[in-house]
Amino acid sequence: MTNELYTPRKHQAEIEGSLARFSVLVCHRRFGKTVLSVNRLIKAARSTKRSDWRGAYIAPLYRQAKTVVWDELKRYCGQGSDECTVKFNETELRADFENGARIRLFGANNPDSLRGMYLDGVVFDEVAQMPHRVWTEVIRPALSDRNGWAMFIGTPRGKNALYEIWEKAKADPDWFTALYRASETGIIHPDELAASGREMSPEEYEQEFECSFTAAIRGAYFGQLLADADRDGRVTTIRHDPTMPVHTAWDLGMSDSTSIWFAQAKPGGTYAIIDYYEASGEGLDHYARVLDQKGYKYGTHIAPHDIRVRELGTGKSRLEVARSLGIRFDIAPNIPIQDGINAVRTILSQCWFDQKRCAPGIEALRHYRRSFNDRTANFSTRPIHDWTSHAADGFRYFAVGFRQPDTGRRPSKTSNDYNPFGRKHGRP
Template structure:
């Protein structure tokens, strides 16, 4: 055990006995998964023979890690006890053990900030609120040379990263996968469950207490429209048509992520959404190279209005930097966010999405939502800003800023009229 402060309940002890190198626990609310996982990290840190052992606890947002986990970590390490030898760094949210081991808390909202480290053990909390690439691109490689372990815990919020990991784990004999529904564990008294069921919508209850991956996402803007697209077969394999131009729309960020959608306007007023790309911490030259590597024949490039804002460090706007790279943007109108969301709702029924290449963007659109104010019992008028925002904003700029070519215009420019960086040799743009 990590300390005499932690006495696992029967179900926690059974879980600890069954955990594998990679494990996923899909749990109902108030199951005790955070306490279990914090103490797994502490136990491994205390018992390791490595003086450079490193553990990480990753929450969707850094402030969530600080609010939910930091006090629990200090408590179970024995803060305030005479025999506590662990030192705590409040600035870095880090616990340093006497044997050289360390546990540190992180947020998944800036995945690239996690690159470059090595890890021996990691806990992902509330995986449903994270982009999958935090695991596949960033953390999984960090565990490789150390043969490190990973524990994923969370409650469903639709078919997202938690669902994908859950599906994989069930099919892989090297993983431990378990689901714990409130109706089966007996942790929450039946009368309390019944009261919760009366106060919550059926979808909310199924999601929070019965671990349903298919229950509706509370406050989602586009969830039903994407469910319709799935049911109608519009989320499928959508091939690129090389005879037609590919238009792009993007949300621009530096420290935050930049998201780019690749869309072809097809006959009949439909849109083939053929590709999606997202990264963070990169300059415009990086995205110019991405466009080059894709090899598409480009048409319109849509950007948000704030591309005209001058950077304090250089005195140049990103629009000017883009022009120096040969990229010219059409600027989306600066309209209220709600009007842009309505514009997305208008075009989504006419969109076909490539299931594989657009998967991260589709999931972001599916989970883009309003926050719920528990104090007023109302939804906010503005969307939640999280990992879904960049993809949703980029698609919103397409809905607002893209205009089909005028009747009689060429369907696509010839090789003399364009190059893969989006350089425009004929049309006047911003």
Template sequence: MSVQLYAPRPHQAVLHRRLQRFNVLVAHRRFGKTVFCINELIAKAAANPKKDARYGYVAPLLSQAKDIAWDYLKRFTAPIPGITVSESELWVELPNGARIRLYGADNADRLRGLYFDGIVLDEYAQMSPRVWPEIIRPMLADRQGWALFIGTPLGRNHFCTLYEQAKADPSWFAASLPASQTGILPEPEIAAARRAMSPETFAQEFECSFAAGVPGAYYARLIETAEHEGRLGRVPWEPRLPVVTAWDLGIGDATAIWFAQALGPEVRIIDYYEASGAALAHYAKQLADRPYVYGEHLLPHDVSVRELSSGTSRLETLRGFGLKVRVLGAQPVAEGIEAARNLIPRCWIDSERCARGLDALRLYRPDFDAKRQAFSQRPLHDWTSHAADAFRYLALGLRRPLHPVGEIDQTSLYSPFTW
């Protein structure tokens, strides 16, 4: 591995000087995001007088962090005398005791209990939206650590929301860095990329556009249409209708639950809940703490499988909590996706209570086969899968009509919502 000294590009040098405690940078492809971030970490770590300073670089996957950033971290710290390198744990310790380590957001719960003086979240658009508020932010509190979010847009998801919030908050620094303004890429190269890519993809990858759709996303355009038609907003709970829930049950990962009400063709998506690492009793309590009158709880077919340790199935456990559970039959994933596509045009979705679920639906997409340079027939399994699978079960379960609670005037339920 060659030794290399960092010489920031003009735009990078300006950014290094302007960074505040919390920062969001939207940058085009080939901007040099990783080199910029690694050297920001090294500079801050080297200047920290604390003996136990800790810094982190987080990528969507640990394998990505290793492939993208590990060589850079070693290369740019190599000129520093007395450094220590751990190849197995992916950290470098400077002579002052400050340590910089690489992590993956695919197993973000493993970060709990750590602390950071500073952290970089690279390609935050591809991470679960719970990583920052629930896991990373608390780790900065006692050290008053800083955070830098950086990446390229991936539709109007939580990264877009964070960027818009940062722009409006004077305590944050936010910047958008499109290729047409940075001057990093030669104009012939930009022109060649424009010719080779669709206008939407070019706008996203090189002009930092959040408006461009996510390539291959199953539901993104349907969600966009719902937003344009005014079907995303504040959707009130109707006490005279039963609330049906649809679950995707995780064991080692997240459990996702959608809350819906249906009458005739209209479906109100009034709530969404997701958590990780919790027992079934936790989710039963979440349901009980809400004021809803429940109808059925829709669960996938594997809920009936008995656990080897207890000999009890999750179905039996949930029924023991008094839940009226309906187990769906096994269906091809493609059939469930089509059912979800047919359901979304009938939905009114609460954009606040369901924000995390909506982010997942917008980004849910097929896996990409790099060898064939084509989308796979299988959905990509990442943080979006839990919400998308639960929504798929909701769509399949709602094929059977649900009955309202008591006798009601059905026409009154079609009055306009108050947004």
């Protein structure tokens, strides 16, 4: 079924003729990927023979879905025309079609709101700004019994969920992948690209218009320090030392994610970050079981200061609940967030990370960044609160809250000569 309101461009038409059940599109800014994907959902909803067909459009944040996609969905459904039979629910951001099909908009910042549903088709927009587990843990199972399809669209922002899905998809013949650079599509006039190149940093231009996964992340707090760790071989395979205690640092979410870093303090002032865990919508009893299952010999557990707050439902603080589960927390000092970020910067050069077990946490640290204030044309003094925040906050509590057992000192800048593998330099 055609949509008279939508005429695909050359590259959009090429894509529509090549899409598979699972497709990944890496496209430059102003390519038209949102229009393309909205119309794919509309076409599927109108042509389905299922009276209970369900489609979803998932943006990083719910407000982004409302701001960027909702008006486009209504427009291409024909809102306001005499022929339009689609009903729009403004409260739920939902389009109900005459044949019983539905399309609804969601935000990936609340993964639990997506659980328990079934889906026939789903679009992930700006995948680089989402946690990868939204796909693997929540949406992929929702497609299984319906043989549903998924389409991932976005512009790179470093090596994150979009990069991971892109790399896996390229190696899978059942997936469709396509990458469109502004220098190749001709959609944006060369003069405009040249002007953008003069006004943007080279890294920004390469990322936004040439779809580079390796360009620097704008406003990242720890990006260069983690690049240094990669270069120095400090993101590698770390062997857990069973003779030494494992310390944990937590960011405790209420309705969203909780993150836990697992670290061993080594002689010479270095730290082996051996593990990372994150989950959403679970109680403290779940995390107590995780600690037991890991089988480590534990030392200090560090929690944020708000763990003392009593919950209305139980009248108990999470500190008290944790004690009843056998977890005795030390409380990180309540200092300004910028001071905590500076503390992380100070100790990152002393840290070695297990590249596999800590992968989600490392990527979050790599992409943790300041927001850009369009009004003042400057970076904000505050970080963006998104999928990176929980891992970054947990590591910040480690940086400000951990005291070395032998000295009582918190982490501080020291020599980086010590290698936690037992050698002075190099990998094991």
